[in-house]
Amino acid sequence: MLRLLLIGLCLCMAQFSFGQIGLSPDPSTPQLADTTDLKLSLLQVPSAPAFNLLGIEPSAISTPKDVKNFLVSLANASQSLSVLPNSFAMEIAPLMILRRDHISLTDYLSNRVGENIWQSFTISLGTNTIDSIPGISPATSNVAIAAKFSIFRGRVTTGAIDTLLRVDSILAQINAGTYRITDSLIQTLPAYQAINTQFEALAAQIRLNPEYRNTTEYKTKTAQLNELITAFNSDSTYRFQQAVNSFSQEVNQLTAEVNGLVFNRVGFKLDAAFGLVYDFPFQETDSAALKTIGAWLTGGQVIKLEGQKQRILSFLGSARLLSNQDQMTRANIGDPISIADNTNLDVGAKIDFNSESSLALSVEYLQRFPLNNDTLDPTYRLAFNGSYQLAPNYQISLTFGRNFDGTITEGGNLLAALHFFGTFGGRRANTSLNN
Amino acid sequence: MSQVVKLHMYQLKSSSDPVTVSVTIGNQQRASTDLYLDGVKINSDSLVDSFSDQEIGLNNTLSGKQLTINTTVFDINTNNDEVSYRYKVKGGEKVLYPASSKLTVTEGGVAHFFIRVFLL
Helix, strand or coil: CHHHHHHHHHHCEEEEEECCCCCCCCCCCCCCCCCCCCCCCCCCCCCCHHHHHHCCCCCCCECCCCHHHHHHHHHHHCCCCCCCCCCEEEEECHHHHHHHHHCCHHHHHCCCHHHHHHHHCEEEEEEEEECCECCCECCEEEEEEEEEEEEEEEEECHHHHHHHHHHHHHHHHHHHHHHHHHHHHHCCCHHHHHHHHHHHHHHHHHHHCHHHHHCHHHHHHHHHHHHHHHHHHHCCCCCCHHHHHCCHHHHHHHHHHHCCCECCEEEEEEEEEEEEEEEEECCCHHHCEEEEEEEEEEEEEEEEECCCCCEEEEEEEEEEEEEEEEEEECCCCCCCCEEEEEEEEEEEEEEEEEECCCEEEEEEEEEEEECCCCCCCCEEEEEEEEEEEEECCEEEEEEEEECCCCCCCCCCCEEEEEEEEECCCCCCCCCECCC | CCEEEEEEEECCCCCCCEEEEEEEECCCCEEEEEEEECCEECCCCCEECCEEEEEEEEHHHHCCCEEEEEEEEECCCCCCCEEEEEEEEECCCCCECCCCEEEECCCCCEEEEEEEEEEC
């Protein structure tokens, strides 16, 4: 075993890539599902399941933030909906687009199931085209659509909540001050004084006789009052920027409080995703056929370890159902290759450690159970991932282990990859709203 | 300009039904709101972010009073500098529910909303 590890380490692929993350194979090359698709972690619901099902990691993903941008992206990619795009990747959070104006920070940070599902619900769309291989296969377009959401997101760490409480305290002081200043300034405006006088007169009449509300005079005077109010509201000079500017010191305090604030979540998490891929051989809609359908469920406990530095320990369990249609299969080496529909259930667990001191370690195990093909044996995947952040923008990572047996090969491919990631640009310290 | 000042008139009913105030803060920004009746703060602790149906009194006790909804919103969301603010007063003759006010503030800045409602 030790010898195998050493050989694997010697053969490991070293990649130095700048700004590119991912180890997916060339999407233009036909691939055998799950045998050559080397992922750093299978035990997570993929961030964009449609691309995962297609086996691609697109370098440019359109992420429209409003309805207009979504329609423009779609129209551009499909030549105004007249053709199927050759290569297209889009991820949208439809409910976040439509209801962003209704989501307060409290809602955003909550762990209520309803909020979790609709806020985290994203749809990913992807297409790619596989070139024809003369005499073997025609040019084929693949179209994938998938959705994912969180059922439980965990609760925000107490450190972040404490910061928010300090923000609330400062904000309450500013709010009391802005009220005082605006209230005193507004009283000096003749337009406001006229409104106030009219209002006080009407109120005095009602106090004397509540039935005054039913008189014609009341209706006339309230209409006049409404006209004065409408004129006041439409005059943009009645704004008191000094009410805000007077608190620049407190605003600076707020900015300092949230500098570097990250809303990490701990506790129980549960994510789900599902999606499907359709093939379009000859790039014709009439020949469309379902190629792959998949569903993921990942859950587990995320624990923040005690100490000054932030250290997160996660225990995750996962189940993945993946059905591949018309997949090349053979029971044993030497047997003829046949075409079969293979449905697999992958079940596994992962332990993950992340430290603020830039060290991340994880080990994961997945057992694969072929559900509908007796000729295939259960197989497993075992992988160790480690990474260390050398500097704010530089990270080295190592993956080592054994992959699943393929559907036409056995023996478990060796997983080995050494990566160095670097990005240009400085580090920006600010608040992160990432889940 | 990161301040909004709005005035409204609101007609009450001749009943003892409660009158309530709701405020919606969008774009995942942080906000603090205080409610005043004739210049007296009626909420003991400042109301954080969005809230619904905060009772300010009964129809037959509020006539002739001035309600002020005073909110300061802090741009805590680094993904955008937009502030969305909407308020609702209900329980009287009709529901007062104007369209959202949308402001763009400087990064890490604040927006102030001063809404005064004349209760008749």
